[in-house]
Amino acid sequence: MSLTPEQAVAELVAKARKAQAIFDDYNQEQVDEVVTATAWALINPENNARLAELAVEETGLGNVKDKITKNHRKTLGLLRDLMQAKTVGVISEDPVNGMVEIGRPVGVVGVIVPSTNPIATPMNNILNALKCRNAIILAPSPKGQPSCTRLLELVYQELDRVGAPRDLVQQLPTPVSKILSQEMLSQVDHIVATGSQNNVRASYTSGTPAFGVGAGNVAVIVDETADLADAAAKIKASKTFDNATSCSSENSIVIVDAVYDAMLAELARVNGALLNSDEKQQLQSAMWHDGHLNRHVLAKPVADVCAVAGLNREGLGDSDFLMVTETDTGPDAPFSGEKMSLVLTVYRASDYAAAKAKASEILDYMGKGHSLGIHTNDASRPVELGETMPVCRVIVNQAHCFATGGSFDNALPFSLSMGCGSWGGNITDQNVHYRQYMNVTRVVRTIPPREVSVEDIFGDYKRKYLS
Structure with missing residues (x-):
């Protein structure tokens, strides 16, 4: 008996939650090893070349030489950004203001992947999600699904190598459909949507917190x-x-x-x-x-x-x-x-x-x-x-x-998803990067009071307009 879309996605989410619960106990060094291992699945030149060829063959978009460059550059640049980032345990301390920030996972991340970047975009999202101890489920485009499947096979080899759960990284079953994608949006904990504005709007109306991006022109x-x-x-x-x-x-x-x-x-x-x-x-x-x-x-x-x-x-x-x-x-x-x-x-x-x-x-x-x-x-x-x-x-x-x-010669974070702020109907104006895949818990202690009086705030205003 075949599963309904709701059941099929629920099965993936259940496996993702089990894997994520294990991953939640990893320390920063272990998380960083998982991230490095996963990235090698694409940085490996042989893998990159074959995946780029598959992407062009299957989608008919772009060219192999530039996809190889894009896959390499975007992944290596993101690794540079992630290398020194703290995402586990205490990520910042401000004793003067009595504030300690602790990095926490968001849970299971669902990602909509466009056909234009069927390799670079999934890898970018996978690395950001794993850096923050999340599990991730990908919804590739129908044309990009074979490429994404091959990418995940290579990712699994690296996860096996470092002993991390495979179910940290999954994709929707073949054939991908709008119904499956919409079901995923409603069952995951967090969404990142790149591609058509229809997909972005569907993410925003799913009831799940979503980072979407606006149209470029x-x-x-x-x-x-x-x-x-x-x-x-x-x-x-x-x-x-x-x-x-x-x-x-x-x-x-x-x-x-x-x-x-x-x-x-x-x-x-x-x-x-x-x-x-x-x-x-x-x-x-x-x-x-x-x-x-x-x-x-x-x-x-x-x-x-x-x-x-x-x-x-x-x-x-x-x-x-x-x-x-x-x-x-x-x-x-x-x-x-x-x-x-x-x-x-x-x-x-x-x-x-x-x-x-x-x-x-x-x-x-x-x-x-x-x-x-x-x-x-x-x-x-x-x-x-x-x-x-x-x-x-x-x-x-x-x-x-x-x-x-x-x-490498500007300060913007490496990303394939550019937020467009309120002008573009987005919740973020940033390049979507690891901070959008992490919850932060703040431990707050008392500090010497910094009280103000009415005179401190309104004194100049009163003298200018009310005297």
């Missing part, structure tokens, strides 16, 4: 002070990485008029191809059907995009990315939205103020809360953007998709 300003050659090289590197599977890849650039032609020349120099108006219309007709992005252009090489759109200009398919010019934003200008394809939308702005206004329009249409980039040598402009634009990150003079999710 990265716009990058290039102002008149920018190093144009450096900006073009970084935009190309970010835009083309893994065929633009990242929500942090540039979707639009807004170029100030004074350097517009020169910047286009630099983008052409790094093998970007600007389409004419007829070609743009052909591409638009091919990329969107009834408002939905055509999966045959999603994270595909430029040659494939050209074939789908019937673009046959000589040499166009040999370009590294395509560019289209745009003036409008919103549903009637679909190139102003997130594309997850090797197509970059180019806007021309009369000056920096106009560029900022256009970037704001783009964010208002899609991507509010996520991030904004700028290439500039004006030190004040990035801070001004941070003070006025509805984003949680302003990325300065960097390849956006590498920088937003944490990098």
Whole structure:
């Protein structure tokens, strides 16, 4: 007799709780060994190469070389972040304020995994969950499930090696379905949801505490002070990485008029191809059907995009990315939205103020809360953007998709899940990392009183307005 979805998930959760109860007794050294062992399942170059190949074969998204790089870089960077973190027992003491903080698990974590990153995202979540002594259940996309299954087989080998319970890491049974995923959301203790906004909303309405992320639609300003050659090289590197599977890849650039032609020349120099108006219309007709992005252009090489759109200009398919010019934003200008394809939308702005206004329009249409980039040598402009634009990150003079999710040369934590704050409908504005997988118990002792009087608080106000 086959199990109902409720029973199937309940069985997984019961096994996870049993394993987590054992794991709860591990000390920090033992936990860190489990984390290191688990990470080796992907850092091992042979495993990484095979998993990257499987991911591209099964999902049809991205490319093997960049997935190998992403799997390695994201995992190694996260390990750097986790290496010195305390998550077991006393994690901080503040004797002056009489406060002791103790790290505690959240329990069983349920994770929604997008098809765009069927290996890097599960590993990122697994390591964060294990670092805080949790068990984890993954809900991969149907296309990504075979890759995830193979990853877990390799993880189990490493868990066996260090004597940790296998049931700390599980995934939903084949075939994954919406019903199973929704059932998981209602039975676990804690949710991390990355991917479609439908999945994020389902997590928020499940009744279980959830960290979800908002939609990306990265716009990058290039102002008149920018190093144009450096900006073009970084935009190309970010835009083309893994065929633009990242929500942090540039979707639009807004170029100030004074350097517009020169910047286009630099983008052409790094093998970007600007389409004419007829070609743009052909591409638009091919990329969107009834408002939905055509999966045959999603994270595909430029040659494939050209074939789908019937673009046959000589040499166009040999370009590294395509560019289209745009003036409008919103549903009637679909190139102003997130594309997850090797197509970059180019806007021309009369000056920096106009560029900022256009970037704001783009964010208002899609991507509010996520991030904004700028290439500039004006030190004040990035801070001004941070003070006025509805984003949680302003990325300065960097390849956006590498920088937003944490990098070895910036201070953001390594993550594949970027919170978008209230602007993006999220509970967090941070890169989701281990602290979102941990409860903290605070032991509070008395300290010398710090009482205030009415005069301390209201004295100046009374003298200014009431005397």
